[in-house]
Amino acid sequence: MNRRSFLKLCAHTGTVGTLLERYGSDDGSLDVRVWLSERAASRGPVAERATGYLDRTLGAVRDDVTVTAGGTVAVSREHGYDVVVSGEWPGKLAVGAADGDVSPVDDVNLLVTDGPMDSAPTGGGRAHIAAVGGARYLAAMPPVSDVSPVVRYSRPARVMQVLLHEAGHALGLTHDQGSVRTHGDAAVATPMIGNYAWTEGYDPSTGACGTVSGLDADRRRLSFLFSECAANAIDAYDGGLSVPSLSDL
Template sequence: MGLTRRSFFLSVAALGSASVSGATLSSPDAAVNVKIWFTEEAMEYDGWETLRGHVERAFDPAGDRVIVEHGGVVDTSSEDAYGLVQSGEWPKMLAQGAVGGPTEPCDDVNLLVTARSMNEFPTGAGIPHVAAVGGAKALADLPPVEKCPEVVGWSNPAYALQVLLHECGHALGLDHRDGFMEPAGDELVVSPMVSGYPWETEAVREQQFDVERGSCGCEFVRPEGRAPRLMLVFSDCERERIHEYEGSYRPW
């Protein structure tokens, strides 16, 4: 599922560094293609096969509606995943064919993984068809998907994977309102499109996550001392949006 480089460049240029929401939703029959590139430094961590399994499960446990491919290794000016998207460097590399490996950008999600620590913020970014996230070391520490529950307590690998899925969701047009959360005793279960936002400062929440109710009806609440419990798969609501996603989505 390849975009022409010209159409891909025009899609990125038209949007600049804007955030994504409101994808055109259509037939649930088309597969979603996720292509994952690594910076040279990120590729030093041996985590590709495990990561592919987690991404496949997150999108579709049955495995017949998602294609996850290795895009190659790229030489970037920094490991700042957020900056590489917002500056236009990563989108332009895709548009101009300056990427490693034999494959070209796909129509859906073109994800770059960098070696930047997840303790450095912002941790990632996503615009139509393009995403980037740090945390290569943490992602390489994920257990094999068959040994990892779908919902887990907080850890660096789990958080890195959730942020990765969060940015992939934005690349497909999902919004924070498509997320899910649910109090469970002294914990708060959050899906990828919510992720760590409930535990951010009030200023960050007001600027980036001013949401009271999800698009599928769940109430978004404050943690009030509850510990995070992270979903490593998309929620039913998020999957519904993804399954309705049209690969030829163009937001302009």
């Protein structure tokens, strides 16, 4: 495993700029930290649900995953996409790391807000940084120990899969690393494609990790496990990432 490259926290304010560079550890582990906005923190067991599902999903790929709760932060935006691309969440991490109020980790720094989830984009993920709305739906999910890795479509399940999707972006994954596969009479979408597979204009022949045609919403199932090629990328991840374009958030 190569030495960790620096943690790069970037914002989009017309141009993409580096707000913080902090050299990571060289222990080779994969570290994830989850924060809540003040409104999200009022929604019940959101931190427990988010950390639990992240731990199972990433732990299925690697045995060196540590997922922790970072606490509550005050933000002026509850929209999961806007709080990233506006620079507010990256800025909170940069300033907080400098003054000791917030302690980022090397790999994924994810903020959960109580923002709307009715139209995409509902979250954003860039190198080492992610955010997602829908805290009320995450709180409605059962504990991870009570849920199969593949579930029928529901609003809470979709929002949890979006959370995993944005964490995947923070690790450098793209939409092409999602898949939709047939299992019996169901079409199962993995997190990096998720519900996009059932949106108008999606071409099921373009996925790099395997897709099926004839997607029927009645057959829709959501997986909380990454596709094989996404899992391979996470397994090979060593901390060095480029900043993706906004079109792939």
